[in-house]
Amino acid sequence: MDNLNSQQAPQRRPHIASPLPKCSDLTWRMHARQEVNYSVSLNTGLLKHTNATLAYGCGANGVQPVRRLVVIDARVNELYGDEFRAYFEAWKIQVVWKVMSGDEAFKTMDHTIEVAQAMAAANLLRRNEVVIGIGGGVLLDVVGFASSLYRRGIPYIRIPTTLMGQIDAGIGIKTGVNHDDYKNRLGTYYAPSSAFIDPYFLQSMDQRHISNGVAEIIKMALIKDRELFELLEEMSSHLTPKAFASNDPRIKEIMSRAIAGMLAELEPNLWEAELARCVDYGHTFSPSLELLAEPALLHGEAVAVDMALCVALAAGRGLLSCVDADRAIDLIEVAGLPVSHPVFNLQLLEKSLIDTIKHRDGLQRIPLSEGIGQTAFVNDVTSAELAQALVWIEQRESRSSEQSCVA
Known part of the structure; x- marks a missing residue:
């Protein structure tokens, strides 16, 4: 017994962590960079079934069904809703639709929450099932704001259908709503995955x-x-x-110079x-x-x-x-x-x-x-x-x- 006891490993003393320095002023500095990548495409004939630009932007290949939430301006839905539905169906994109007004009066926190509730009801996956906003700058601001808040950020796509949206509001990364007596007082910087611009939609504007x-x-x-x-x-x-x-080349140059100039300043x-x-x-x-x-x-x-x-x-x-x-x-x-x-x-x-x-x-x-x-x-x-x-x-x-x- 004595011999066995003599060969036993010595007992280890429990580890005691060193105390923190006894001072009240401690500082940790965090450094991180957020990379932003998104595309802005000027593309005529976006809704032609042979044009894969929008489908690929939505993550669809026309073979495997995919599911997406579409938030669309009520007026745009009246004018182009059937064309969008036919396109999405052709590319096997199963859509949950949310139709809402895109008027300035609807640029509020309440309507942002309404869009977030539509996201929840659609049971979207956090990263792979994007939201698609279709309409003018007001609607795109609200959809972008809701997308930045929901689960602290889910991907979304912009399809601006007004000239203001196509050359300004729909191509940057700012989102927001009006609050009290101030424009865009509540908002975030949140880039879309893509912005698709088709001047075809401008024909129906006044x-x-x-x-x-x-x-x-x-x-x-x-x-x-x-x-x-x-x-x-x-x-x-x-x-x-x-x-x-x-297809007037002078109008195309006006559009492209305006968009390029804006993006050059924003980037x-x-x-x-x-x-x-x-x-x-x-x-x-x-x-x-x-x-x-x-x-x-x-x-x-x-x-x-x-x-x-x-x-x-x-x-x-x-x-x-x-x-x-x-x-x-x-x-x-x-x-x-x-x-x-x-x-x-x-x-x-x-x-x-x-x-x-x-x-x-x-x-x-x-x-x-x-x-x-x-x-x-x-x-x-x-x-x-x-x-x-x-x-x-x-x-x-x-x-x-x-x-x-x-x-």
């Missing part, structure tokens, strides 16, 4: 909604692309629903780490106008009024020549857009500028055209300068009215 989208194209021309501006001048009397849905600054953004041109004062105007203004109409003010500010500072300032206002007006509004007064401008400074982290960062096709940022616009710009627009409208009477 002229006012085409002009609404043209406002954002004029924006890109004024702050980034002089050739686009000149092309818009050349085509100013032909910017119609029929033209945008056609290096997707999360807006840099708050001096030239694509904010026309978006300093317009959010307040858009919410307060009666009767209601479309987004692009409010942006047009803001752009006209910015043209006046640039002219007053000598950044734009009188000739180029007149050309800019002429293009806005010929496109069927307003350059003034009764609500757009000095009181609204001063209040909007205060909120803009908060949104842009303490500085105005107002983009102005420095010549046509270039941008300068200013941080020292005064109330007196805003008042003078309003007078400039009023006087110019009076001159235009007098010229019309003489004619």
Whole structure:
């Protein structure tokens, strides 16, 4: 026994963890990068059964059935719902449909939750069963916002059916809804898997909604692309629903330059780490106008009024020549857009500028055209300068009215 005991392994002492340092200040720093990959495709004939672009984007091959949730604007459903259903059926895409309004009044948290409830009811898998949003910018914002929140993020596809959606709202990564008296106050940055753009859908739009989208194209021309501006001048009397849905090479160039220009500005600054953004041109004062105007203004109409003010500010500072300032206002007006509004007064401008400074982290960062096709940022616009710009627009409208009477 003694011999056996002598050969037993020695007992191990229990491990006692070293105590943490006795101090109250401990810091851990985490570093991570989020990679973003998504495609924007300009593709005519998206719903032709022989066109596999949309099917492949939805993860379908036409052999194995797949299941998807489609959230579609009610008006778009009336016009194109049968075509979408025939296409999805041809490619063996089994669809759960959610039809809802895409009007600005529905850009709310309640309707975001409504979309999330449709996702839950569809029993979607978290990664492989994408949501497809079909409609204008409002609906795509709501669907994107809901997709970013549901299970902390599920994939979704955008199919914008308005000109505004195809060249602006449907191709970035911002989502959001209105809250209280503010535009897009609640939202996220959440990229779609893909955005599919087909000008075919623009044929059914009315002229006012085409002009609404043209406002954002004029924006890109004024702050980034002089050739686009000149092309818009050349085509100013032909910017119609029929033209945008056609194969006119000049219209295709307008579309492609607008989309490419927007994406070029967005890509290096997707999360807006840099708050001096030239694509904010026309978006300093317009959010307040858009919410307060009666009767209601479309987004692009409010942006047009803001752009006209910015043209006046640039002219007053000598950044734009009188000739180029007149050309800019002429293009806005010929496109069927307003350059003034009764609500757009000095009181609204001063209040909007205060909120803009908060949104842009303490500085105005107002983009102005420095010549046509270039941008300068200013941080020292005064109330007196805003008042003078309003007078400039009023006087110019009076001159235009007098010229019309003489004619």
